[in-house]
Amino acid sequence: MTLTHTTSNASTSTSTSTSTSTATSATSTLTTVADPPTACVVPTHDGPLLARIGSPADLKALPAQQLPALAEEIRQLLIEKVSARGGHLGPNLGVVELTIALHRVFDSPRDAIVFDTGHQSYVHKMLTGRVAEFDRLRQQDALSGYPCRAESPHDLVENSHASTALSWADGLAKGFELTGEPDRTAVAVVGDGALTGGMSWEALNNIGGARRPVIAVLNDNGRSYDATVGGLAGHLTELRDRTEETAPQPSSAPSGSLFEALGFAYVGPVDGHDVEHLEKALRAARDLGRPVLVHVATVKGKGHAPAENDEADRLHAVGVVDPATARPLKASKPSWSKVFAQEIVEVGAERPDVVCLSAAMVRPTGLHAFATRFPDRVFDVGIAEQHAVTSAAALSTAGLHPVVAIYSTFMNRAFDQVLLDVALHDRPVTFVLDRAGVTGPDGASHHGMWDLSTFSQVPGMRIAVPRDPSSLRELLREAVAHEGPTLLRYPKADVGADLPALRRTDGVDVLFASETRDVLLVAIGPVAAECLAAAEQLGSTGIGCTVVDPRWVAPVADRLTEFAAGHRLVVSVEDSSRCGGIGTLIAQACADEAVPAPVISLGLPRAFLPHGGRADLLESAGLSSRGIVDAVLRARANQPQQQYGRTS
Incomplete structure (x- = not known):
């Protein structure tokens, strides 16, 4: 693959060194053109390749011809360990080659690599010396399922809420500049789902205008849990469909990507499962010394048939499952989410004014059955909790009763909208907070332990906490009958039997x-x-x-x-x-x-x-x-x- 840098400013001057170059053009584009295919013969080696890698330096020393075999080892290990303990399988299967390339091109932890979100960091953990710890993945006092600063200096940011990495990269680039370390690079690995969150665009606006060397690696697999929604998804699809055979040829004109309009150079689309092409693209982006977006097309669940064929979410997150089939090894018990899922369908059948909103989590929050039965009455807004809440306030003003189903921990983001768009206007909106309280293996950022302290302060807000299946059904109905804001919360757990009152x-x-x-x-x-x-x-x-x-x-x-x-x-x-x-x-x-x-x-x-x-x-x-x-x-x-x- 040949990478060509084109500009729309003929007077642009560029200075180049071994690691950086500076481009001053107003618009800059990198396009990918396929090199003639070459045969790849994987040499034999003694023992597993992954066992030789204790740090990114070991990875860099590995011959390029052995990288496909390494990627296969990593995938097999992911399937084995995540199936045994539970965790995020599909996202990590999709970033194997990308993570290998990142650690071969950049110098972590001196170069800052921030994942958005952190659930796609399992491969990163393997390549930074933590392979042996995967036997206790997500167990107490053991390996976290997200980046963890206590585990490794390579884990800079413990992020598991989406749309934050670009802001981290912006701040890091400013800090590197002000502290006299301009040779350090800030890299944000951002999923296309994370770009549906408004904070990503606040950061892109600032990064593109400042011209500091920030590299945004767009891991585009077309999904968060479900398919990525909104107008951005269509734009990314258009860009992604430019295969290496049909990609724009080098010219003085921009490629037409939205990112160029914001001040970024654009590289892509790049095959996210070809390490050689990824390395070339990342090195070219690094050497520009300015904001660059590298558009990487990946397949969520890559290399594992049960994941690639899973229409629900490509095995985004699994419990303990059969590694060959991804089927659960134990029958699931009734959960709080399932009780809500059943009851909201019944409520919807009786109340045509009830509509539901979700922030990219229609299935996990229990709205899939409602969406199947009433497809015109469910709105998936992407990872945009603030927008969901204000949109719900407007829906209620139009005469409907919105039910906003969101994980408790993610609801923290929308406090201002709950306070001033819903409560101040006394809007009849019902918030259903799943994963409230202690959630278990997902750790600090996912425990839904702040909702009662926070939302109990909202004037006019009524909060209900069910104790059992019957009370959940009853309280949900009372909530949607109330002419003001209401909130229900329940945990990620088996729901248990009813506890009747005296x-x-x-x-x-x-x-x-x-x-x-x-x-x-x-x-x-x-x-x-x-x-x-x-x-x-x-x-x-x-x-x-x-x-x-x-x-x-x-x-x-x-x-x-x-x-x-x-x-x-x-x-x-x-x-x-x-x-x-x-x-x-x-x-x-x-x-x-x-x-x-x-x-x-x-x-x-x-x-x-x-x-x-x-x-x-x-x-x-x-x-x-x-x-x-x-x-x-x-x-x-x-x-x-x-x-x-x-x-x-």
């Missing part, structure tokens, strides 16, 4: 009641089962408990403070941050009503929690029956509470 009093469910009223346990949603177990254990020691489920947790119900007034101690338990959480609201409400009973708030610590099993992490935060019993006994003995993690 009675309901003014909207508060009583789940357990002793004859004596020593302790009121306020169970916030799914922790109800642990609260019931704790009440039984405390009862065996002579401590009488009442267990209540408020159902609607914010604002605090008057009936809840009345319950509190009838007990000697109140303990709230929530799978969310204890800082500013529902326990704090209950304590404030009790203080306002002069309730004498002290309020103990149990919840997640003010810390970034690691990855691990959900049950293990909840136990370590004191949110098991044992932790609840311990908290009650400490409070009754006037002893300090156990401190979990970094608390405020």
